[in-house]
Amino acid sequence: MLAALLVAGLLALHPVLPQPRVPFVAAPVGSVEPCRIYGSVFLETNPARRGFCFGTVYLEPEEAFADVLVYREDNKLFADKAGFWYLATGPNFADYVLFVTDNRALADFSIQYTDIRSFAGCRRR
Template sequence: MNILFNLMLVLLPFVKEPAAALQPTPAANDICRVYGSVYLERDPKYKNTASYTVFLNEEEAFANMVVFRENNKLFADGTAIWYITPNKAFADHILYVTDNRNFADFTVHFTDVRSFAECRE
């Protein structure tokens, strides 16, 4: 019995478990967590550095996110409240702006009223 136990201890590191059991399932991209300082990248050369691709929508009815543009970075602390930073180095999120709605991960409409800011995903 002792020999069997020792054999199991020796072979235990070589036993492969299913990969799904070892790693948790990745969460879906949650666009509602995009808030704070945001840099809008428009140069296609740097498209791969962005975390999401967005389309700026003119109509609020078809937008996935209605965003309020905050003037102070400290107050951009809620869902769909962005401080648009002019410098990529200071951004919490980098978003690539596309002209084609079909290539976008989500669509954004900017509002002038803070209480209208919402995420519709």
């Protein structure tokens, strides 16, 4: 009885305030940083699922103009640096889901695939 009275007195002196509300953010804030994308990646081509993607990418035909040179890894464990991607079989198994567009103006960044592992990575501009 005395313990209940003490707890009620403490709550009266210092009431528990609710936590401030945090707005829900559905999309990444700011621009997409292509140098931070590595690991398993799924490339989405369905325009109806574009809203569920992390960013938009353009497959650059020329290596000189690409923002990221991507090396396709066969094992997900070796895709541990920028430019080393393991292409996932579905969006549920991927770390990043990127929408592939054919319009360069709508893309956040551009990529080009390379067969040489040492060339993979982000191009500094």
